[in-house]
Amino acid sequence: MGYHSVVCVKQVPDTSNISGEAMKPDGTVNRAALAAIFNPEDLHALEAALDIRDAYGGTVTVLSMGPLGAAEVLRECLYRGADRAVLVTDRRAAASDTLATSYILAQAVRKLKDYDFVFCGRQAIDGDTAQVGPQMAEKLGIAQVTYFEKLVELDGRTVRVRRNVGNGWEILEGRLPLLLTVLDTANEPRPASARRVMQRKRSRAVDELRKEIAAAMPGASEDERENAFADGVEKLKMAGQLIEQWNLDDIAADLQWCGLAGSPTKVHRVQSIVLTKEGFTEVPPTEDAIRTMIHELIVDHTLG
Amino acid sequence: MGNFFTDNDDLVFLFDFLDLAEVATAQEDNFKQQDGSGDGYAPIDAADAIDNYRRILTIVGDVAANRIAPRAEKVDHEGNTLNDDGTVTLGEGVRENINSLAQADLMGFTLPREYGGLNCPNLIYTMAVEMVSRADASLMNIFGLQGIAETINAFADDGIKGEYLPRFSRGEVTGAMVLTEPDAGSDLQAVSLRAWQDDDGQWRLNGVKRFITNGCGEVLLTLARSEPDIRDGRGLSLFLVDRGPRIKVRHLEEKLGIHGSPTCELVYDDAPAKLIGERQLGLIRYVMSLMNGARVGIAGQSLGIAEAAYRVARNYAAKRKQFGVAIEQLPAVAEMVVDMKVAIEAGRALTYETCRICDLENNNLRVLETAPPTDKDEAKERKQLARSLKRLNGMLTPMSKYYCSEMCVRVANDAVQVLGGSGYMSDYPVERYLRDARITTIYEGTSQLQVVAAVRGVCSDAFTKYVEAFEADQYTDDALAKLHTQLVECKQQLAEAVDAVRAEGGNYMDLSGRRLVDAAAVVIIGHLLLRQAKVNERKRAVAERFITTGALAVQRDVARVKSGDKSVMTNYALLAGPVCAGA
Ligand SMILES: Cc1cc2nc3c(=O)[nH]c(=O)nc-3n(C[C@H](O)[C@H](O)[C@H](O)COP(=O)(O)OP(=O)(O)OC[C@H]3O[C@@H](n4cnc5c(N)ncnc54)[C@H](O)[C@@H]3O)c2cc1C
Numbered sequence: 001m002g003y004h005s006v007v008c009v010k011q012v013p014d015t016s017n018i019s020g021e022a023m024k025p026d027g028t029v030n031r032a033a034l035a036a037i038f039n040p041e042d043l044h045a046l047e048a049a050l051d052i053r054d055a056y057g058g059t060v061t062v063l064s065m066g067p068l069g070a071a072e073v074l075r076e077c078l079y080r081g082a083d084r085a086v087l088v089t090d091r092r093a094a095a096s097d098t099l100a101t102s103y104i105l106a107q108a109v110r111k112l113k114d115y116d117f118v119f120c121g122r123q124a125i126d127g128d129t130a131q132v133g134p135q136m137a138e139k140l141g142i143a144q145v146t147y148f149e150k151l152v153e154l155d156g157r158t159v160r161v162r163r164n165v166g167n168g169w170e171i172l173e174g175r176l177p178l179l180l181t182v183l184d185t186a187n188e189p190r191p192a193s194a195r196r197v198m199q200r201k202r203s204r205a206v207d208e209l210r211k212e213i214a215a216a217m218p219g220a221s222e223d224e225r226e227n228a229f230a231d232g233v234e235k236l237k238m239a240g241q242l243i244e245q246w247n248l249d250d251i252a253a254d255l256q257w258c259g260l261a262g263s264p265t266k267v268h269r270v271q272s273i274v275l276t277k278e279g280f281t282e283v284p285p286t287e288d289a290i291r292t293m294i295h296e297l298i299v300d301h302t303l304g
Numbered sequence: 305m306g307n308f309f310t311d312n313d314d315l316v317f318l319f320d321f322l323d324l325a326e327v328a329t330a331q332e333d334n335f336k337q338q339d340g341s342g343d344g345y346a347p348i349d350a351a352d353a354i355d356n357y358r359r360i361l362t363i364v365g366d367v368a369a370n371r372i373a374p375r376a377e378k379v380d381h382e383g384n385t386l387n388d389d390g391t392v393t394l395g396e397g398v399r400e401n402i403n404s405l406a407q408a409d410l411m412g413f414t415l416p417r418e419y420g421g422l423n424c425p426n427l428i429y430t431m432a433v434e435m436v437s438r439a440d441a442s443l444m445n446i447f448g449l450q451g452i453a454e455t456i457n458a459f460a461d462d463g464i465k466g467e468y469l470p471r472f473s474r475g476e477v478t479g480a481m482v483l484t485e486p487d488a489g490s491d492l493q494a495v496s497l498r499a500w501q502d503d504d505g506q507w508r509l510n511g512v513k514r515f516i517t518n519g520c521g522e523v524l525l526t527l528a529r530s531e532p533d534i535r536d537g538r539g540l541s542l543f544l545v546d547r548g549p550r551i552k553v554r555h556l557e558e559k560l561g562i563h564g565s566p567t568c569e570l571v572y573d574d575a576p577a578k579l580i581g582e583r584q585l586g587l588i589r590y591v592m593s594l595m596n597g598a599r600v601g602i603a604g605q606s607l608g609i610a611e612a613a614y615r616v617a618r619n620y621a622a623k624r625k626q627f628g629v630a631i632e633q634l635p636a637v638a639e640m641v642v643d644m645k646v647a648i649e650a651g652r653a654l655t656y657e658t659c660r661i662c663d664l665e666n667n668n669l670r671v672l673e674t675a676p677p678t679d680k681d682e683a684k685e686r687k688q689l690a691r692s693l694k695r696l697n698g699m700l701t702p703m704s705k706y707y708c709s710e711m712c713v714r715v716a717n718d719a720v721q722v723l724g725g726s727g728y729m730s731d732y733p734v735e736r737y738l739r740d741a742r743i744t745t746i747y748e749g750t751s752q753l754q755v756v757a758a759v760r761g762v763c764s765d766a767f768t769k770y771v772e773a774f775e776a777d778q779y780t781d782d783a784l785a786k787l788h789t790q791l792v793e794c795k796q797q798l799a800e801a802v803d804a805v806r807a808e809g810g811n812y813m814d815l816s817g818r819r820l821v822d823a824a825a826v827v828i829i830g831h832l833l834l835r836q837a838k839v840n841e842r843k844r845a846v847a848e849r850f851i852t853t854g855a856l857a858v859q860r861d862v863a864r865v866k867s868g869d870k871s872v873m874t875n876y877a878l879l880a881g882p883v884c885a886g887a
Contacts, residue, residue: 191367191408194360194422198345201359 699761
C-alpha cells in the first residue's frame, strides 16, 4: 500500500555565505572554501515526499550523488523521517555536468525499481541550472512537472498537482510514475526530529566506516583493520544503520555517459557581474512609450 | 539560518563548562540501557549522552530561530479566541509553533524513553526553555508546561502513565496546571474546588478556577479539596481531568503580555476526574514538586526574554548616533548595556547550577523510589544526600526564579530605555519583551513568595555549607584571589545581618527577606562566576564587574537590615495615606 517516493538531494557549497575564494581560476566552485550544506530546495522536495508518505503510507528513499561527505545530507534526511538512504559515489563520476549527473541518478533510480514519485528540488544553489530533474525524467521515460507547489489530488495512479508558472499557476493531471521538481514555496520543511537524530546519528556509508576505522586504528595491520571493518559493517547492518553505497558498476552505468567523458558542457568564461542601479526611467503605460522602451532595449542588446 | 543555541556564546560556554557527564550518568542510571542502535536511542556512555544533548539543543536553536521567532509578532497581535461553546481556538501562529515543536519531537523532553520521551535532564530542558522564550516568551507557557507530564510520570499509577505520557511525547496533547482560584492565589491552602465521589466511586470536580495558562489544553492537572473537613493544605488532592463537555472556559483573560498564551477561567461542572497518587498529598507533595520544576522553568523563560531584549539594545546602541557618536560611547548608555549583559550571565550561572543540582536530586530520589540500594551504606548515603539536596534546592530554586525574573524585567525595561522613543514604539520588539517580561515575577509564585521560600535557606546552614565549598576554592591569580576574599567578606556581613534580624524578631524577617536573599545571591553567583573566570578570559571581566558592584549592594542591604527600620509596619497608615476614594 501507499506510494514509494525517491528524493534526489545534493550537498552544496553554501553560496549564500560566501567567504574566501569561492571560485577557482578555472571557473569551477572551490568547495573547500565554502561550508557544505543541504541544498535548500531539496529540503522542500523531501518534505513533499514525506507529506505523501504520512498521508497515504509508503516509503521515502533518498538518493544523493556526490563525494563521501554527501552522506551527511542523507543523514539529515534520515533525521527528518526518510526510510532509506542511498549514496552514489564514484571517482569516475567526478566532473559530471547536468547531463551526466541526470544519467547517473536515473540509473540509480532504475535500480531502485518500484517507485511512484521522483522528487527533486527545483535547482541547486551551486549551479542554478534546474536541469537535472527534467533530464532525469527524460532518461527514465516518465512524465514530469516542474515548479511543483501543491498536491491537489492523488487517487490511485492519477495525480493532480499545481505548478507555479511565475505570474500564476496551472493544475496538471498525470499518471504515475511522475517526476516533480519542487519550489521552496511548496511547504515548510519539517525540522530534524530529536529522537530520530539519536536513533540515526550512527548511520554510515561503508567508506565512511572504513575511514573512521583507519583513523581510530593508526598502528593496526591491514588484517586487523579489515576485521574491524567487517565487524563494523555487520553491526551497522544489524542495527539498520547502513547507508547504502553504490558505485557506477552497481547501477550498471555506461562510463561513456559519466564524469568528464559524459559531460558536453564546457565552462567558457566566468564573469563576476555586480549589478548596480543608476537612476531610473519612468515609462508611462501607453503604446508609444512602451514601443520606444522596447526599441531602446533592443538597441542596447538587453533584449534580442 | 540562525540558531539560538550556537549563536549564544554564553549558553555554549556553560554547556561545555558544567559537569554534564555527572548529570548524564545520574540521568541514565550509569548507562544501564545501552542500546544505541536501531530504534533504541539510549546513550552508551557520558560522551554519547552529551553529544545527544548538544544535537538536541541545536535542533531547538534551529526551530526557535527559524520558525518560532519569525512568528512572534503575529502571535502577539493575534492572540487566541474564546468560542461560544466554552472552547478556545488557538491563534494560527501558536498552532504552527506547537506543530513545529512536535515535529522536532521536543514535547516529551524529559520523559523516559519508554513513553517516547527524550529522557533529557532538567538542565538541558531549561536551556531549551530559554531558547524558546527568546523566540517567543508566550510559547514557553506551552512548551514549558512539560512539568505536567513529569508530575504524572513521578506520581501517577502505571495505567495513567501508559495512557497519557506517550500522547504528551507525540505532541498530541498539552496540559495545564490548575491551581489558582479567585480566593486562592499565593495562598494555595485556601483552594476550595470540590472533589467528591459518586455512587460508582468516580471522582468528580465542581467549582471555578482562574488564571489558568492553557486551561483549554487536553489534560488538566487540578488541585481540589477532597477532604471537606480538613481546611488546610492537607485536605487537597491532585486530579487528572480530561477536557470534556463538563469543563468550560468561561473567560479568556486580556493581558499586558504573553498574548500567545491563553489564560483561562474554568468552570468544572461535576467533571469526571482521576486521582493522582494518594489523597491528601496533592498540595504538600505533588504540587510542591510540580512548582519547583516550574519555577526553574520561569527562570529559563526570564533568561530568554532578557537575552532577546539585550541583543536588540546592544545592536541599537552600536548603530544609533547622537551628538556625533554611537550612543554606546556615552557612559550612561554603556553602563545600561553592560549591566544587562552581566546580569544575564549572572542569572544563567545561578539557574543552570540550580538545574544541575535539581537533576542530581531528582535522579537520586528516583533511584531511592524505584530501585532502592540493597547495600546499607549506600542506602544511607543516598538518603542523606536526598535530604541535603532537598534543602539546597529549597533555597536555590526560588532564588533563581526570583533573581532571573526581576533581572529580566529590569533588562527589558533598560532595553526600551536604550532605544529611547523607538523602544516605546511597536516597530521594535523591545516593547513586547517588556510586556512579556512583566509576568515572570508574578506567576508560579510572586517574587515576594520566592523570597519567603528562599530566605529560610539563606538563614540556615543550607546556605553556609553550600558556600563553604566555594570558599575552599584556591585562586592563585591575584585579581581573582582578591575577588574571592571580597565574597568571603560579603558572607560575613550577611551573617551579621541575619543575626540582627533574628535579634529583632517579630515580622522583621518578612520585612528584610528580600535584602537577605539579594545579598546571598551576590555571594553565590559571585563564586560561580569566579569559577568560570578560572577557565575563560572574558569571564574574568564579568566576574570582576559583578562582584565589585555586588559587594557594594551587599554593604547597603546589610546596613539597611541592621538599621532596624520598621516604619512601614509601625507607621503604615500615616506613610501609606488613607485608602483612596475613587480608585
Ligand atoms: C498570566 C498568568 C498565568 C497564570 N497561570 C497560572 C496557571 O497556569 N495555573 C495556576 O494555577 N495559576 C496561574 N496563575 C496564577 C498565579 O500563579 C497567581 O496570580 C499568583 O500566584 C499570585 O496570586 P494572586 O494573583 O491571587 O495574587 P495575591 O496572592 O493576591 O498577591 C497579591 C500581592 O500580595 C503579595 N503577597 C501575597 N502573599 C504574600 C506573602 N505571604 N508574603 C508577601 N507577599 C505576599 C504578592 O506577592 C502580591 O504582590 C497565572 C497568573 C497569570 C497572571
